[in-house]
Amino acid sequence: MSGFAALVARDLRLVWRRPGDVAVVLAFFVVATTLFPLGIGPEANVLARIAAGVLWCAALFAALLSLDRLFAADFEDGTLDLLLLAPWPLELAALAKCCAHWIVTGLPLAALAPLLGVAFGLESSVLLALSATLLVGTPTLSLIGGLAAALTLGARKSGALLALLALPLCVPTLIFGAGAVEALASGGDFGAHFAVLAALALVALATTPWAIAAALRQAGE
Amino acid sequence: MSGFAALVARDLRLVWRRPGDVAVVLAFFVVATTLFPLGIGPEANVLARIAAGVLWCAALFAALLSLDRLFAADFEDGTLDLLLLAPWPLELAALAKCCAHWIVTGLPLAALAPLLGVAFGLESSVLLALSATLLVGTPTLSLIGGLAAALTLGARKSGALLALLALPLCVPTLIFGAGAVEALASGGDFGAHFAVLAALALVALATTPWAIAAALRQAGE
């Protein structure tokens, strides 16, 4: 377990070394969100209608953009070998990397989303729901994205194709995340959507670390 | 000039060795676009209304997603040094890299967009216009994205900084691209929008290669 904490700490320190790196992800989130009104046009009722989808989509992009180097950097400088050689389960290491990623992206994204929701004209109760869904949904994105990042490491063709499968794996989270917010806005069943979202997160937590560890071992060969 | 062709050919061959990378970008485009009908619900008039904007935004993200390794891979394995040492203008090399990127992303995106437009209930004349705007607009995205990729090369930041730099610069293209399609759909002045789009592409073509070359030279130091 101390290795787990050490790995999280190391990755956080790496982020800390790049002051503003988190700010950059967040700024990207903001810019990405503002693009949709630009492309679609400024009609307030249309915007409020699609706000949840847009914000969730932008959160996915932000997570993905910062994910693709999650393991690649370690692979290229040889620190992945050191991870593989650490005398504790690789599954924990995989979890630690995803955890660090979530702390520096998912958490701030969930905190920032309500602000952007205001710009889209969402009501305050909906804003809270938005934040809550992101809080529960982004760990799934970090875990699935981490899996895709690990699979693409070995750069075999099959690996890249498997990453192609990982993207659709994020779709349920997006649908239920955006769906929950919209359900609340339109008087639907928020709770049911939210429960599915949480269930997805648990399933991801229970399965992806093993898959990631297997992919990393494979890449190390 | 033969060096230019050689560089384009080399980059295309590299992509050919890993077809999954292009597939991921296209899949991203499809998933990002189909998310909206799923999230918003099947109201045909709302969907047709936002189709152009959504497709253009998704294309922009897809292009950016694949851009952040444009020069970074060459930087890390030392081939950037060889490019810098080639006895012909670095500006041409910059253009060649962006050109190869456009062939493997912009071109397929423009080909794929009409198919997705059908799903949004766009009319056939509008579909054609969508494809045409993407064809003219995506080179600008590749060039601006290439500049952002070159600027962030030696920097301590990840792909998100690249996106932060590139997105505001891409906004005019996005506005006029989506605007042209929408103008056609709503009986506006398609030609004028399209002309601006083409002008933007020419301006980008005339300025970014110099800026990219300057950025690459200083990344090599």
Add this chain to the structure above:
Amino acid sequence: MADLHFLANPARFRRFSQRVVPSLSGATALMLAVGLYLALLQSPPDYQQGDTVRIMFVHVPSAWLAMAGYALLAGLGASLLIWRHPLAALMARAAAPVGAGFCAVCLLTGSLWGRPMWGAYWVWDARLTSMLLLFFLYLGHIALSRAYDEPERGDRAAAILALIGVINLPIIKFSVDWWNTLHQPASVVRLGGPSIHPSILVPLLWMAVTLFLLFVLLVLLRTDTEIDRRRLENAEQQA
């Protein structure tokens, strides 16, 4: 122009700024006091907007200065890349956050004003959005210039960005005509028309000059700091 060239040398700039800063800060403070009096007390409340109209005296000059600031960054970028003026880099580093600050002030005052006027803090109007994009351009510049281990490289990368980014400014401005579907409310058009009342116009222009002086003052002071910091870093590394 000859004057600017004269200032390209950090040491000479230092002497120049030490001479100018005291009187400049005095003048700015005085102008600000008078300006606040004009804007807050002397000018009449608008018959329609009431006292909220006073936001304009900060809002409009900030918008102008934010735009001028980015043009300044581009000019400094050019002089760094073409003539390699060492001072240009330091001044750009100093000016970017100041410009971004004015941009933020414009956005904040605008959206505070928007709540009573439009019933919303934010609408996706072309003018508002273009200002937001300008803010992002500033953020990109600041982030890029600080993203390198060697500050000189950050300077040059940011200079390249500013030169390309400035092309965007007029485009964003023109896009108002193409893209705008939600028009500015009538009250704005009335105020912005040629028949603007002198009781509003005078404090507005007064505040514009005041904030311009403030802008110059802040840039000078921050440039001084940047010179010190760069010297300190060099000394540290030489040691």
Add this chain to the structure above:
Amino acid sequence: MATPLLEVADLACRRGGRRVFERLSFSLGPGELLALIGRNGSGKTTLLRALALLMRPEAGTIRWQGVEARGEPDVWRGRLGWLGHLEGLKADLTVAENLLAAERLRGAPPAEDRLDSALVAFDLSSLAQRAVRTLSAGQRRRTALARVVLTQAPIWLLDEPLNALDAPAQAAFREALATHLESGGVAIAATHADLGLPGGRTLELGTPT
């Protein structure tokens, strides 16, 4: 001869469908050094990676004090000090931070004084607070060697440790290796140059096909 600590029997490995070596056997007692030599592509790196369980051999066993390494992989890994072709350093962290982070990843508590002595041994004290990205090739290699010394692991697996080192750094490495062997550790090092330690054994891998 002392009782063997490390026994490798009948090891065989393939890479990309080709067999690199087969029926490879050797054993090492306390304080013994094995120099792996052979042509480029003869399988030195492959053998080291197989010993570290970084890749799965086709056949064969690796035993430490009679216990199969694959049986308890985490315990086995805890015994290894590893230096690969790549240094395994984070460019954004300083030299000291890299060494500490690597120690913590192994689960060991950070030890200030040991850190200092490792830095001194490889003449890195003045570079301790520099980000690794600003180091020269040899300075990086020295940092990676300091990392190996810090592990205090009984088994060192080193892939071309002398690469990029200047003469004083080579001497420092030899001294560190001698100390390690004297204290009863074993070491296996792939190399093209002479390791320059008396009494080391040599294993030559066959020419690649």
Add this chain to the structure above:
Amino acid sequence: MATPLLEVADLACRRGGRRVFERLSFSLGPGELLALIGRNGSGKTTLLRALALLMRPEAGTIRWQGVEARGEPDVWRGRLGWLGHLEGLKADLTVAENLLAAERLRGAPPAEDRLDSALVAFDLSSLAQRAVRTLSAGQRRRTALARVVLTQAPIWLLDEPLNALDAPAQAAFREALATHLESGGVAIAATHADLGLPGGRTLELGTPT
């Protein structure tokens, strides 16, 4: 002594705010080899990069047959054969594709027979169709050396060319270098080992501060 081809005068370079060397001057005539030696971090790589115009020196001039290199950078670059710490190979391309692509990038038409002889010289013929990612460290280094030979450039700039090479590959490199020098070329090589060519000159860079 022959009239100098390459004249370097008063070169000074800084890295990260520190001065690495200053007032460095030397000149090389046809067929001359300069070995750069010095401690890790003494500035060998920095000097080579400055000579290749990959970084801007603080002061000093580089002249080739009396003409300043900076004046016609493209012409100067066309004269260089470069081997850095990094190999500059694309992992996804085969050995032959890498060599051809590098040649084409220099603007030269691809030459089948020259390619073959370069492959033979470094014993790469059997690896020509293998993707570089499946090569061992020394096999990669040999590919990079074959790339330098292919350029037929009059000036070779080599950073630790012997790194990772086995004995036969080192001999092949020496032979290629000797041929290059005999045909009137010049070469500058940073190295920690003995290059093993008679008559080469040596430049020692000062200890880093």
